[in-house]
Amino acid sequence: MKAAWKARLGNMRLALRRSLFGPQALAFLPAAALAAFWLGGEPLLLVTALGLPLLYFLSGGFPATAGAAIAAEGQKDLVGTAEAGAIASEAMEAAATARLSTACILIEIDGFEEIALRAGETTLETLRDLTLTRIRNTLRRDDRAVRISDNRFMALLSPSVRLDLEALLQLATRLQTALEEPASVDNSMRYLSASIGFCGSPRLKPGARGDDLIEAAQIALSEALSNGPSAIRAWSDSMRAAYTAQKSLQGEVDKALDNGQIQPWFQPQVCTSTGAITGVEALARWIHPERGIVPPAQFLRCLEESGKMDRLNEVVLQHSMTALRSWDQAGLDIPRVSVNFSEVELRDPRLTERIQWEMDRFGLTPHRLGIEVLETVIASSPEGIVARNIVELGKLGCHIDLDDFGTGHASIAALRRFKVHRLKIDRSFVSRIDRDEDQHRMLAAILGMADRLGLETLAEGVESVGEHALLSQLGCDHVQGFGIARPMPTDQMVTWAREYSLKIAEAQNLGRRSG
Ligand code: C2E
Numbered sequence: 001m002k003a004a005w006k007a008r009l010g011n012m013r014l015a016l017r018r019s020l021f022g023p024q025a026l027a028f029l030p031a032a033a034l035a036a037f038w039l040g041g042e043p044l045l046l047v048t049a050l051g052l053p054l055l056y057f058l059s060g061g062f063p064a065t066a067g068a069a070i071a072a073e074g075q076k077d078l079v080g081t082a083e084a085g086a087i088a089s090e091a092m093e094a095a096a097t098a099r100l101s102t103a104c105i106l107i108e109i110d111g112f113e114e115i116a117l118r119a120g121e122t123t124l125e126t127l128r129d130l131t132l133t134r135i136r137n138t139l140r141r142d143d144r145a146v147r148i149s150d151n152r153f154m155a156l157l158s159p160s161v162r163l164d165l166e167a168l169l170q171l172a173t174r175l176q177t178a179l180e181e182p183a184s185v186d187n188s189m190r191y192l193s194a195s196i197g198f199c200g201s202p203r204l205k206p207g208a209r210g211d212d213l214i215e216a217a218q219i220a221l222s223e224a225l226s227n228g229p230s231a232i233r234a235w236s237d238s239m240r241a242a243y244t245a246q247k248s249l250q251g252e253v254d255k256a257l258d259n260g261q262i263q264p265w266f267q268p269q270v271c272t273s274t275g276a277i278t279g280v281e282a283l284a285r286w287i288h289p290e291r292g293i294v295p296p297a298q299f300l301r302c303l304e305e306s307g308k309m310d311r312l313n314e315v316v317l318q319h320s321m322t323a324l325r326s327w328d329q330a331g332l333d334i335p336r337v338s339v340n341f342s343e344v345e346l347r348d349p350r351l352t353e354r355i356q357w358e359m360d361r362f363g364l365t366p367h368r369l370g371i372e373v374l375e376t377v378i379a380s381s382p383e384g385i386v387a388r389n390i391v392e393l394g395k396l397g398c399h400i401d402l403d404d405f406g407t408g409h410a411s412i413a414a415l416r417r418f419k420v421h422r423l424k425i426d427r428s429f430v431s432r433i434d435r436d437e438d439q440h441r442m443l444a445a446i447l448g449m450a451d452r453l454g455l456e457t458l459a460e461g462v463e464s465v466g467e468h469a470l471l472s473q474l475g476c477d478h479v480q481g482f483g484i485a486r487p488m489p490t491d492q493m494v495t496w497a498r499e500y501s502l503k504i505a506e507a508q509n510l511g512r513r514s515g
């Protein structure tokens with residue numbers, strides 16, 4: 001009871017302050033000045049004309065952000081799930097009573113875990129406060145904004161007539177722009193980016209509650225996060241179906257890893273001058289009893305979310321070593337298997353030790369294992385455990401491939417420091433090179449740079465004979481893509497490699513005879 005009165009008193013104080021010191025107070029300045037002159041002559045006129053704006057400024061009401069700063073005063077910064085639900089219910093009820101709409105906007109700072117690893121707790125706290133202040137300053141005075149987890153914020157809009165998709169999208173964009181303004185924190189500039197998901201109350205079924213509104217915004221936010229960084233998504237009915245399917249996959253995927261349903265398929269890589277197989281890339285596939293072959297795009301996110309990426313790496317590595325040994329025994333000449341390592345896997349402090357142990361167990365030397373690291377990972381990890389692991393694996397004898405080259409911003413210094421052997425040129429630079437002049441020029445420039453740096457090159461996503469031929473002419477060392485072969489299971493590789501070797505030998509014989 002006492003608390004309720006305290007809150008009511010607080011609200012009254014706030015309302016009084018707003019009416020006295022809100023921007024409207026300035027509208028009365030000429031009238032106040034006139035009255036002062038009439039009552040006390042020039043001295044009182046001066047005191048009023050200068051004193052009133054000064055008083056307004058000291059009350060914190062002068063900057064452009066004043067309204068929100070005062071509104072924020074009565075709000076709590078961090079709330080739990082139950083409280084967030086209560087705020088949403090309150091907003092829904094207020095909107096329904098007034099026959100108006102409300103909306104829930106959820107905002108998450110991208111890559112906060114990464115920032116958390118590098119910055120101290122004080123910096124994080126400052127960034128959280130700054131984010132909340134920026135959100136509140138962008139919203140209207142009666143909207144609510146709170147933090148609901150480490151790096152997630154929730155805004156609930158006060159009842160309004162115009163909360164259609166376009167208006168909400170504009171507001172979300174304004175919020176994003178405000179949050180992505182560079183900020184100077186603890187003497188260094190921070191460049192944050194934010195992903196946003198939102199849902200307006202008219203989009204929900206009649207009778208929906210606060211929790212339903214938050215859940216819909218949450219679904220939209222997870223969609224934004226998987227398309228991010230810096231993405232905005234509005235909730236839609238079809239999103240819920242996809243989300244439910246994803247959730248049901250999540251339940252199954254952990255078991256699938258343990259019962260052997262997830263395993264790698266292999267895609268050949270060949271030399272452009274001799275045609276020989278120079279390696280294969282291991283690509284994870286889920287052999288699902290009902291859904292058929294599920295590609296990694298559909299289950300990697302589940303594994304990331306349940307923290308199982310290192311388990312996937314173990315499984316893929318073991319299958320790859322087993323496959324390599326079986327191909328050796330079948331008399332095939334496949335020099336190396338390359339395995340994709342995500343940043344999470346590269347953070348394992350015992351990674352090098354584990355890989356050495358696995359290679360010994362299979363009686364294979366480390367140079368038969370290729371480590372594919374995304375260019376973006378190398379570009380963002382100049383120091384620390386990820387960098388140490390890559391360097392150590394290189395020293396062990398593993399072959400380091402820089403994956404999706406051209407999509408990140410790895411420096412030449414990083415290429416040297418990480419002892420990268422080969423650039424895997426991203427498919428976006430490879431497709432249509434035989435038909436697109438700009439694409440052709442760009443690829444020639446990349447190959448020229450790699451040549452000067454003494455790095456081998458592999459072009460990904462080679463689909464046509466024309467692309468393959470031009471890549472050979474331009475001096476790209478290796479090619480991989482549907483034009484050569486699609487990823488295939490271990491045993492199918494034996495048949496494919498034999499047939500392919502026969503074809504290459506025939507082509508060479510033909511070349512010799514005609515030469
Ligand atoms: P990535 O490492 O860039 O792999 C190449 C992707 O391009 C593969 O997709 C492959 O099937 C596809 N591809 C190959 N040739 C062509 C072509 O000629 N045209 C087109 N359109 N596509 C081609 P996939 O197997 O769906 O894998 C997608 C991504 O999933 C991979 O991209 C990789 O980042 C990730 N991934 C796959 N397996 C693993 C794994 O075991 N561990 C980790 N951490 N990531 C994996």
Ligand code: CA
Nearest residue numbers: 281340372403
């Ligand atoms: Ca790869």
Ligand code: CA
Nearest residue numbers: 403404424460
């Ligand atoms: Ca790639």
